[in-house]
Amino acid sequence: MTSPILIVGAGVAGLYTALKLAPRPVTVVTARPLGEDGSSPWAQGGMAAAVGENDSPHLHFADTMEAGAGLVDPDAARMLVDAGPETVADLERYGVKFDRDAAGKLKVGREAAHCRDRIVHATGDRAGAEIMRALIVAARQSAHIEILERVVVEDLLTDDNGAVAGVLAFIVEEGRRVSMEASETILATGGLGGLYAVTTNPKPAQGHGLAFAARAGAIIRDPEFVQFHPTALDFGEDPAPLATEALRGEGATLVNADGKPFMQRYHRDRDLAPRDVVARAVEEERKAGRGAFLDARGIGPDFPEMFPTVFAACARHQVDPREGLLPVAPAAHYHMGGVLTDMQGRSSLDGLSAVGEVASTGVHGANRLASNSLLEAVVFGAAIAERLKSAPLVIRNDAGAPEDRFDLAPKPADPALMARLRKAMSDGAAVVRTEESLNAALDAINDLNQHPLKTSGLKSALASAELIVQGALMREESRGGHYRADFPETAEEPMHTEICLAETAELEWEEELS
Numbered sequence: 001m002t003s004p005i006l007i008v009g010a011g012v013a014g015l016y017t018a019l020k021l022a023p024r025p026v027t028v029v030t031a032r033p034l035g036e037d038g039s040s041p042w043a044q045g046g047m048a049a050a051v052g053e054n055d056s057p058h059l060h061f062a063d064t065m066e067a068g069a070g071l072v073d074p075d076a077a078r079m080l081v082d083a084g085p086e087t088v089a090d091l092e093r094y095g096v097k098f099d100r101d102a103a104g105k106l107k108v109g110r111e112a113a114h115c116r117d118r119i120v121h122a123t124g125d126r127a128g129a130e131i132m133r134a135l136i137v138a139a140r141q142s143a144h145i146e147i148l149e150r151v152v153v154e155d156l157l158t159d160d161n162g163a164v165a166g167v168l169a170f171i172v173e174e175g176r177r178v179s180m181e182a183s184e185t186i187l188a189t190g191g192l193g194g195l196y197a198v199t200t201n202p203k204p205a206q207g208h209g210l211a212f213a214a215r216a217g218a219i220i221r222d223p224e225f226v227q228f229h230p231t232a233l234d235f236g237e238d239p240a241p242l243a244t245e246a247l248r249g250e251g252a253t254l255v256n257a258d259g260k261p262f263m264q265r266y267h268r269d270r271d272l273a274p275r276d277v278v279a280r281a282v283e284e285e286r287k288a289g290r291g292a293f294l295d296a297r298g299i300g301p302d303f304p305e306m307f308p309t310v311f312a313a314c315a316r317h318q319v320d321p322r323e324g325l326l327p328v329a330p331a332a333h334y335h336m337g338g339v340l341t342d343m344q345g346r347s348s349l350d351g352l353s354a355v356g357e358v359a360s361t362g363v364h365g366a367n368r369l370a371s372n373s374l375l376e377a378v379v380f381g382a383a384i385a386e387r388l389k390s391a392p393l394v395i396r397n398d399a400g401a402p403e404d405r406f407d408l409a410p411k412p413a414d415p416a417l418m419a420r421l422r423k424a425m426s427d428g429a430a431v432v433r434t435e436e437s438l439n440a441a442l443d444a445i446n447d448l449n450q451h452p453l454k455t456s457g458l459k460s461a462l463a464s465a466e467l468i469v470q471g472a473l474m475r476e477e478s479r480g481g482h483y484r485a486d487f488p489e490t491a492e493e494p495m496h497t498e499i500c501l502a503e504t505a506e507l508e509w510e511e512e513l514s
């Protein structure tokens, strides 16, 4: 039924990898109809690439290294930034329409911790949706790509040697579970913001792919590094609409309820300080009762054309950002940790690759530089495709994940139980953590693990939540997106956390940097 190469997930990472595998046949499975899945279509910021005047991959590299707080892999970062300009051109060849000025030059915007204007946008704040539109058209027209929609992957199959041999999946329309065998399985399952009560991610982003890989025995790196976006719109919507950082790049400022700017008290770069610093500042102002708002009135009458997604979110709540302040809160936004991969996307398990947010390629370190993630998905997807395009494909004998290990149907997590998990994660493992708060989150996870209503969806969500919490307990320092109020200092020696459930339940610190 399937091709020897199977991609789980049909966001930018999955589709671009599939396209680049041509002419090798590939099957892409997606839990929902194509285009309705994952965070990619929601990406507002755009794609970072050194295409502007006075910019260079070298400057982009320096900003990426600086943002990552000592844990960026320089080789991976170099590969990312060097590929930036050509990647933008390649996406245009697939039909992506990036915004250009009257002279036909790519328009570039600024986001936090970039020393140059280097974010390319599409239709203002709709870069993700535009890239997805073009890639979906291209994928549907490609004879080598088979797309299976409404197929819910529940786990990985492994062979006698521990290699990944495909997936166990539930075909929603047929109401049956199948083993889909594959020589090479590529996880492109996205992130896990949906594990938190306040998130900018679609709710199904609950780290299922990370859990599959961990259960199969893959090394998971730095799961504690969750990036909180400082300016989710606090209108009570779930998920919380994002107010893109590009607004601050265009001059919007963070202010208290009394209209006074506050970022000068936290960082010399003020509103364009690194994202983790801004998130903690917003959290602190809110906790102190001063409130946090984005003052975007200076953007003026062009706001609806420049930021149509943000404008529409405000309109749903009868707020006009040209006239009023926008209430903001930090929200779980991006997972920097993930399945450890090398620069060609290989995980520690034979037969398993990972790409996009589920992977830890080393380019983000402890704090992702804004808008580097769409670029990462594309650059590393191309690298996986290049490796697998002509590689001999191994026949693997499936010996794992028997079909009776799950309930009759892959029910999503019970909303009440999921709400308990999300609250526990937001209370205990969010912007500011302590041993006590993390242990409270762990207690809640352990309780939920005993619950009789535990479905396959909840099981995977709990596994990913536990990886985050365990990693955060082990990291007794503060670095990038991980802040421990009981260990506020940054250790001199930057180290990765690596967790391998196959070898030991114990967590291991591994020194990676010389």
Ligand code: SIN
Pocket (backbone or CB within 6 Å): 043, 044, 045, 046, 243, 244, 245, 246, 333, 334, 369, 370, 371, 372, 373
């Ligand atoms: C944003 O638009 O602020 C988000 C961009 C990103 O997370 O890279």
